[in-house]
Amino acid sequence: MSSTASEDPGAATATAPAGTVSAAYALRWPALFVILAAEVMDLLDALVTSIAGPTIVRDLGGGGTLIQWLAAGYTVAMATGLLIGGRLGDIHGRRRMFLIGMAGFTAMSLACALSQSPGMLLTFRVLQGLLGAVMLPQGLGLIKEMFPPHEAAKAFGAFGPIMGLSAVGGPILAGWLVDVDLFGWGWRTIFAINVPIGLTALVFGLRVLPASRPDRRLHVELTSAAIASGSMFLLIFPLIQGRELDWPAWCFVMLAGGLVGFVLLARVEVLRDRAGLVTLITPSLFRKRAFTGGLAAGMALFGALMGMSIVFTLFVQLGLGFSPLKAGLAGIGQAAAMVVGFVVSQPLNARFGRTLMHVGELLAGAGFALFVLTLHLAGDAVGIGTMTPALAVLGLGMGLTMAPFFDIVLAGVDDRESGSASGAMTSVQQLGGAFGIAVLGTVFFDVLSGSGATSRVGVFRDAAGTAMWVAAAMIGLTFVLTFLLPRRAREDAGGH
Template sequence: MTDQLAPPSVAEASTQPTVRTGPILLVLLSAMFFAQFDFFVVNVAAPSLEESIHAGPAALELVVGGYAFAYAAGMITGGRLGDKYGYRRLFVIGTIAFGITSLLCGIAANPEQLVIARLAQGLSGAIMVPQVLAVITADFPDERKPKAMAWYGAAAGLGSIAGQVLGGALIAADFAGLGWRTIFLINVPFCVVIAAAALRVLPAQTQRRSVGLDPVGAFGVSLALALLLVPLTMGHSADWPAWTWICMALALPVAAVTLRWEQTLRRRGGDPVLVFPLFRSPSFRGGVIASVAFMVYFGSFMFTLTLLLQSGLGLGPFQAGLVFSPMGILFTATSMIGGRLTGRWGMSALVVSSGVIALGLVALAVRLYAAGPDTGLPWIVVCLCLIGAGNGVVLPALFGAALMRVRAQDAGIASGILTTTQQFASAAGVAVIGAVFFAVAGKHATDASWADAMAWATAISVLMVLVVMWMTWTFRRFAGDGERPAEVPAAHV
């Protein structure tokens, strides 16, 4: 065994012909950038949404978390559709749908319309994004996959940071008096260009899996999580009425019935949406667990910090976005050298980088607890620099670690499962940690209560990062070259 992070590639040697990976990667990562951009861009628009369409705390969390929830709910099915009908075809369909639903978000007249449009936008992203990792895993030569994975992680992180920085700039610019609507409308022309380019440069899939769909399983998984996440999102603003507790109590039996159905379908030779054999691989299982913990922290931290900067410290959208700029710059720099660090130091590089993130979070939480609203922006920026530097190493490596033993023919479903769990984790982070944040802040929040709320939310994020540290530390026990790829039974291939 070795603690070196193996290249994030399939176990078998690639038999695909040489492809021009540069243009392909540019098209794929452009879509990934906008998918992440649209998850985080509404954070900086939260105060504008409150003012213009009177969106309350529950609506704001649904606008943020609802996108992630729908995105996650359709991700496994999106990956399976790519395996069945071709990655290029599904990528183009998803990109066009993403542009249309972005337009619907941009013209929404009230919170209800915006939430519905965001759910549709998330489902569109669920068709588009699984094909990105699937093409990289299935079609790129082995020697080019590590760099492609590094760029994938960089695009995901940069989209997250750009949502804060560019989103604030767009709102502040107020083009044609559109205000927050420009953060959605700007997607439309880019989606048209990306879809047209994809038709020209993405490789046609020569071998496809003969797989069936599992609408019952997909609905059951989504329903179980909705029964848990929706009450957590809306309960604090509604004073926790009886229906919130009933829904959360029903989540467990619905999950149990769904798992029973999945096992029955598998015994019958069908194609369950939860492909349990993939989780026999310790690398895939460990990578998924670490990714979940990371995304719970990351999604909720970006959401709550934006609220603190604008509602607690009185910054405008553009000013709040600028606070995130150093974090984005350091994320970009470290994501580009992260592959070399993990190549030389193995899992130790991820453990140290996770420690840097934890250090930044602890420093921020302690300062907020001690100084409250007098916490200076320089202190916040320094903490964000530490957090961004650590994120840039950890996030790309987690993608590669989870997929490094996945076979080419399972690329779509494995990518769908990985991104599904990550996005559900983001939605859960926004819902759960967001609920703690708003509960501490109170209905009539003051500058001091905003700071206290952020201190508590950040403390929970520290716990999530400690989970990431633990998983990356223990990862070297099962990241060795001797591990065979998890094989999906023939009935599921």
């Protein structure tokens, strides 16, 4: 193990072998703030386009599918990039890849802000997701390198408050930026705000992040990555475009091809492992009930969460006529309750484990049902006050479910498999989000075009209510799949 030079223990030029801990690294806490800045940029960008979507469409055109693609394109690109992002850091050095990812993410944010057409914006949005996938895994690896074991838990613990603050404040900030129309930029400011954050993080990152020694013996497994990314595209594209094209036969062929692609991926990984070649995912994981069940549960869980978010935003803006800022404020009950669920779950996870997830799933399902009931009872008078109780129940349930999810899934895999399993689960989190956006968004717009309601609000109530029932069904599927997971998390769980 190499540590930083004794003359300047915090020097940015100090090197340590990838994966080792440099306990003497003096600038580890300032470096953590740089890493957290990257996390904030990603979290905000994952949330803001649903709030700004209707405004973007009014400016650039593109219709409802553009709103879906702005969110789903980013998450699919992120899911694809995460499959190889961590390995790129191992090969070329985590500091280098973090800074490259940060620079690229910042540049693509500016490009999004300057886009003049739906095609331009979507292209830069996808590139933004790919570069985010290069940046984010390096931060976690750098934390493990910089912090000694007794401080690592505190460092990873900083992600919780940051995620909570972003979940609560992100949509409100996005709505405010769109409404206040700074410099006449309108929706463009939701992307432009990343530029000063990114440039500041780059300047400080060059100074405070430690350099790891690259391991050139490793390489990226591109064949499996290509199969995985192609399968994701085949799955998501027809779900979003099919409605607009009146569901031609090739849409169903693509869907089937996507499912076949994932089966092919598992087979290729097994064959490469038998041949002694590098694999993208450790093949033995596919024989673990906890892992395969976790993949399916993650798709359903994060699909319900992300899909619900975009449907809710479309409902309150297009149906109820809320401004972007008011739309952001309308969701604060759910976001705050989700943070409460995360906090409450921490001391309960070790004791109740999988049972805690089941309780959360029941609450989330009840929240969806209560939301639909609220829409029915309130009629055209539905507003923030009437929706907040249901959203709070939903958010609390989601928080209780999501907080222990990764640690419980990883409890069912061997230590040597945990790194591969963690990477795959993180990628599935993104893919599940894209899947939910595609499915629930398509249901929403499909019902919208065929509703028999007599009032504008009634039409949107029908569309939102139907989509929420689909989300509730996803949570019901998650409840069943949770029985495949281990009863308890690992004793040393944390930081995932």
